[in-house]
Amino acid sequence: MESFVPVKQLSWSGGAGGAQQSLAGVLKPGPPRPGPPADHVVMRSPLRNQLLLSAGCPSRTNLVYLDSAETLTTFFIGAASLRQSIDATESDLSVTTIYSARKIITMNPARPYATHVAVRDGRILSAGALEEMQGWGDYMLDDRFADKVLMPGLVEGHSHTMEGSLWEYVYCGYFDRMDPDGKVWPGLKSVDEIIERLTQAAARLDEPTTPLAGWSLDAIYYGGRRINRNDLDRVSTERAIGILNASGHILNVNTKALQLAGLLKPGINHPGIPLDDEGLPTGEMKGPDAMAPLGIHTGFDRDLLACDEPGLRRFARLCVRTGVTTAADLANMLPDGAVDMMVRVTAEPDYPARIVSLRRFYGLTPAELIDRVLELEKRSQQNLRLGIIKVVLDGSIQGFSARLRWPGYYNGAAEGLWYVPPEHLQEIYERALAAGIQVHTHTNGDEATELALDCMETSLRKHPGPDHRFTLQHCQLADAAQYRRIKTVGMCVNLFPNHHFYWGDQHYSITVGPDRAERMNACATALRMGVPLAIHSDAPVTPLGPLFTAWCAVNRRTASGRVLGEHERISVKDALRTITIGAAYTLKLDAEIGSVETGKRADLAVLEDDPEAVGGENLKDVRVWGTVQGGRIFEAAAI
Amino acid sequence: MPLPITIIGGYLGAGKTTLVNHLLRHANGRRLAVMVNEFGALPIDEDLIEAEDDQIISLAGGCVCCSYGEDLVSSMAMLATLRPRPDMVLLEASGVSFPGAIAGTVGLVPTYKLDGVVVLADGETIRAQAADKYIGGTIRGQLAQADMVLLNKTDLIEDDDIVRRWLNGTSGEARIVRSMYARVPFDVVFGTIWRDGKHGVEVADRYHADGYETLAFVTAPGVRPDQAVTVCADATTGLLRAKGFVPRPEGGLAQIQVVGRRGEIADAPAGAEPGVVCIGLADQINRAALAVLADDRNSITERQAS
Numbered sequence A: 001m002e003s004f005v006p007v008k009q010l011s012w013s014g015g016a017g018g019a020q021q022s023l024a025g026v027l028k029p030g031p032p033r034p035g036p037p038a039d040h041v042v043m044r045s046p047l048r049n050q051l052l053l054s055a056g057c058p059s060r061t062n063l064v065y066l067d068s069a070e071t072l073t074t075f076f077i078g079a080a081s082l083r084q085s086i087d088a089t090e091s092d093l094s095v096t097t098i099y100s101a102r103k104i105i106t107m108n109p110a111r112p113y114a115t116h117v118a119v120r121d122g123r124i125l126s127a128g129a130l131e132e133m134q135g136w137g138d139y140m141l142d143d144r145f146a147d148k149v150l151m152p153g154l155v156e157g158h159s160h161t162m163e164g165s166l167w168e169y170v171y172c173g174y175f176d177r178m179d180p181d182g183k184v185w186p187g188l189k190s191v192d193e194i195i196e197r198l199t200q201a202a203a204r205l206d207e208p209t210t211p212l213a214g215w216s217l218d219a220i221y222y223g224g225r226r227i228n229r230n231d232l233d234r235v236s237t238e239r240a241i242g243i244l245n246a247s248g249h250i251l252n253v254n255t256k257a258l259q260l261a262g263l264l265k266p267g268i269n270h271p272g273i274p275l276d277d278e279g280l281p282t283g284e285m286k287g288p289d290a291m292a293p294l295g296i297h298t299g300f301d302r303d304l305l306a307c308d309e310p311g312l313r314r315f316a317r318l319c320v321r322t323g324v325t326t327a328a329d330l331a332n333m334l335p336d337g338a339v340d341m342m343v344r345v346t347a348e349p350d351y352p353a354r355i356v357s358l359r360r361f362y363g364l365t366p367a368e369l370i371d372r373v374l375e376l377e378k379r380s381q382q383n384l385r386l387g388i389i390k391v392v393l394d395g396s397i398q399g400f401s402a403r404l405r406w407p408g409y410y411n412g413a414a415e416g417l418w419y420v421p422p423e424h425l426q427e428i429y430e431r432a433l434a435a436g437i438q439v440h441t442h443t444n445g446d447e448a449t450e451l452a453l454d455c456m457e458t459s460l461r462k463h464p465g466p467d468h469r470f471t472l473q474h475c476q477l478a479d480a481a482q483y484r485r486i487k488t489v490g491m492c493v494n495l496f497p498n499h500h501f502y503w504g505d506q507h508y509s510i511t512v513g514p515d516r517a518e519r520m521n522a523c524a525t526a527l528r529m530g531v532p533l534a535i536h537s538d539a540p541v542t543p544l545g546p547l548f549t550a551w552c553a554v555n556r557r558t559a560s561g562r563v564l565g566e567h568e569r570i571s572v573k574d575a576l577r578t579i580t581i582g583a584a585y586t587l588k589l590d591a592e593i594g595s596v597e598t599g600k601r602a603d604l605a606v607l608e609d610d611p612e613a614v615g616g617e618n619l620k621d622v623r624v625w626g627t628v629q630g631g632r633i634f635e636a637a638a639i
Numbered sequence B: 001m002p003l004p005i006t007i008i009g010g011y012l013g014a015g016k017t018t019l020v021n022h023l024l025r026h027a028n029g030r031r032l033a034v035m036v037n038e039f040g041a042l043p044i045d046e047d048l049i050e051a052e053d054d055q056i057i058s059l060a061g062g063c064v065c066c067s068y069g070e071d072l073v074s075s076m077a078m079l080a081t082l083r084p085r086p087d088m089v090l091l092e093a094s095g096v097s098f099p100g101a102i103a104g105t106v107g108l109v110p111t112y113k114l115d116g117v118v119v120l121a122d123g124e125t126i127r128a129q130a131a132d133k134y135i136g137g138t139i140r141g142q143l144a145q146a147d148m149v150l151l152n153k154t155d156l157i158e159d160d161d162i163v164r165r166w167l168n169g170t171s172g173e174a175r176i177v178r179s180m181y182a183r184v185p186f187d188v189v190f191g192t193i194w195r196d197g198k199h200g201v202e203v204a205d206r207y208h209a210d211g212y213e214t215l216a217f218v219t220a221p222g223v224r225p226d227q228a229v230t231v232c233a234d235a236t237t238g239l240l241r242a243k244g245f246v247p248r249p250e251g252g253l254a255q256i257q258v259v260g261r262r263g264e265i266a267d268a269p270a271g272a273e274p275g276v277v278c279i280g281l282a283d284q285i286n287r288a289a290l291a292v293l294a295d296d297r298n299s300i301t302e303r304q305a306s
Helices: A022-028 A046-054 A069-087 A130-136 A162-166 A193-201 A229-233 A255-260 A286-297 A308-323 A334-346 A367-378 A422-435 A446-462 A480-491 A498-511 A511-521 A524-529 A546-555 A574-586 A616-621 B017-024 B071-081 B099-106 B126-130 B136-144 B160-170 B186-188 B225-233 B287-291 B297-305
Strands: A012-013 A020-021 A096-105 A113-120 A123-128 A140-142 A149-152 A152-158 A214-217 A241-245 A250-253 A283-284 A324-331 A354-360 A388-392 A437-445 A471-474 A492-495 A533-535 A604-607 A625-627 A632-635 B003-009 B032-036 B049-052 B055-059 B064-066 B088-092 B112-122 B148-152 B175-176 B214-217 B239-247 B253-259 B264-265 B275-281
Touching: A012 A149, A022 A422, A046 A437, A046 A471, A046 B275, A096 A130, A096 B287, A113 A130, A113 A546, A123 B214, A140 A524, A149 A152, A149 B088, A152 A546, A152 B264, A162 A308, A193 A229, A193 A241, A229 A250, A241 A255, A250 A286, A255 B175, A283 A286, A286 A367, A286 B071, A286 B099, A308 A324, A308 A334, A308 A354, A308 A625, A308 B297, A324 A388, A324 A604, A324 A625, A334 A354, A354 A367, A354 B264, A367 A388, A367 A422, A388 A574, A422 A437, A422 A446, A446 A480, A480 A524, A498 A511, A511 A625, A524 A533, A524 A574, A533 A546, A533 A574, A546 A616, A546 B064, A625 B088, B003 B071, B003 B186, B017 B032, B017 B088, B017 B186, B032 B160, B049 B175, B064 B071, B071 B099, B088 B186, B099 B112, B099 B136, B112 B136, B112 B186, B112 B253, B126 B136, B126 B160, B148 B160, B175 B239, B214 B287, B225 B239, B225 B253, B225 B264, B225 B275, B225 B287, B287 B297
Parallel strands: A096 A140, A096 A149, A152 A324, A214 A241, A324 A354, A354 A388, A388 A437, A437 A471, A471 A492, A492 A533, B003 B088, B003 B112, B032 B064, B032 B088, B112 B148, B148 B175
Antiparallel strands: A012 A020, A096 A113, A113 A123, A149 A604, A241 A250, A250 A283, A604 A625, A625 A632, B049 B055, B055 B064, B214 B275, B239 B253, B239 B275, B253 B264
């Protein structure tokens, strides 16, 4: 016997465009679905219904008016009070919501697809067909996602919450980029366009001397023309102006900024400060030491990598817009003050993402680092995970500071830089293995990867660490032989396919040359070897967006349209697995997140389009409605 | 007066920490400010530490220590504002960094002046390190950027001549100073041999027992400042440091300073008197080469006799 409770027509503000949609309108002409009519919210289990009624609980119809994000909150409050009131009579009853969907891609190998997902207590109770879920007792059927495609909440395995902090400044990038409000800032295709946007931003500042800061300039796209101080002087000669390069390693400034820093003078002899014909700095400051004297004058805070509260909030809103429910913040110094703030903010009832923040090896000895990370681990909570170490071993390929094996850089640039001595890496690996702490190691160049592998082999002989999941981050230039070793020592890789799109043409022609450019970020080799694989954006270096990153891994297309490494392309299915359960595995969270199956957190990416149906070419254009995180619903258009 | 800064480089285990402590113990009233890369492994002996706060550690004898981390420029600027002002700064580079790159950055901070780059080498392991497949290039690069190489732990090697010859081929023009436990005179690291712009001829030959020798002379008429620098900085002269005041052909005095292979000329402060003071290893100073500069050649040969 079944008891159906008919409810009135539901409507809510939804969809990417924020247009008013009626549920019925959305559903028509949807495919036939098993179970009861879709515009009905159902509570089942007559026995429990009787218990509810006999306990004098609110009428069941009170539960079902899910017509906006606001009433959703009301719903949760209502649900909580309901639970309280029934606890007295039946302690094992909790509210179950079943969402119907056009399609659910589960990443559960035992049942890869589902039409419904049941959520209870912020976790997945079941994913399958509605009729299979009847045995779990009372539920509410929620059809708001009936026309959506659901995936496990996307996992960004390597980003920085600094992406949220940077939106404080003027976006000056060459490519279109979405801000935390969902506004897409068009890419700036000429120096004039850069000047125009900065001039508009300057007009909004009150004081004529207030500094103006921008970010994400990519000088390689302006026909070999460097941006100099004379360009930026067109915006203002009164206020200091500084524009951070996309790589984060160059700061372009105007004349006023140089004057304030006392550097508008002849006779400067520094490799990071090019001079003009008159012997004065051009305004291009390369490298942290050359940038530092200008930073304070141009409005950049001293330490951009330090996590700030508004930035952490903005970052989470970007997560919702890109379908991300868990993001790794890969290189934080995590001082106590920042940790206190992160603990507080991520515990707020409406904070929509889980942040995994790694403690970077810096300022402590390896022994102190282990103690510190064990301490941090104790402060982990549902939406803030601490207790992993990050080591930065070398520099970047486009900055020619990555450590490459023979024959080195294609353009003959000198060998790159070590940021950590091999002895320290070795000691960290040994101590971390002994203490059961996971280590993620940044290795851009293949020599850095080689060193990490050597250290890993030595360390494992001393401290066998089953399931250590030490992960090589970027690992961009590893060759097949290295992947075989990576497999043998049980490491994971988190590759950086976004590089192909943004800098692939430069890698082909300048940095590493054709052969190695085509093997960069060898996703197919990693999968073939059985190496656990994640892929990442390194936001803010490239924009946060796992579906875009997946597109890069599937197509390996450069900005100019070249397919860079046809044989290292991976399938859409593999790419989607990689941005969910694959990335979760590298964070040791695959038992909690990364798939839609019983027991996992109720983390879902809610998509307007089916990423498996749009074709690999269009993967980056899949529209994101929002997310469900821990059972809480976050609509991008309303966040 | 610009604040002189000496950069100490060298790989892990070369003896940088030992050197820092040795210098702090021999500062002899001079306020030495030590900048370390990071506080993690604080390279200061505990008995020297008087007080700690977030930014600065106060040390015995008016010395201080601070960590510069990833913001060298700001830390240098902060140190220069301390009152009382430090007399000189010692910057300890991290084991994998290139002291030459740091030297370039020093020029970006007003009120500072690079004094010299001293790179330590572990006499026992330096050749193996320089051949290492991972760090070899870094080690060789550090040595090539040195004004002076401190070949340390010579007590652990049987024949340091072999290492010295090898170093000569690797570090170019840099002077090589042998040491045990990084015991090297303060004046060699900092060029403080000449003080207050006063005539230095009476400088005591106080390092003689350690194998060092100091010389002082007044330049002969017609010797230009650039000639004096060229001779003093020439490897065959065998000096580690020279400092003093030499008349300019057009009138007035120039200040010359030589650290190993590095030499420079600046305006002399008011009240300076002509004269040059040098320090070198007793068995390496080439007096004949220096004699061409001296007004009274006997002053040099006489000192040799003493």
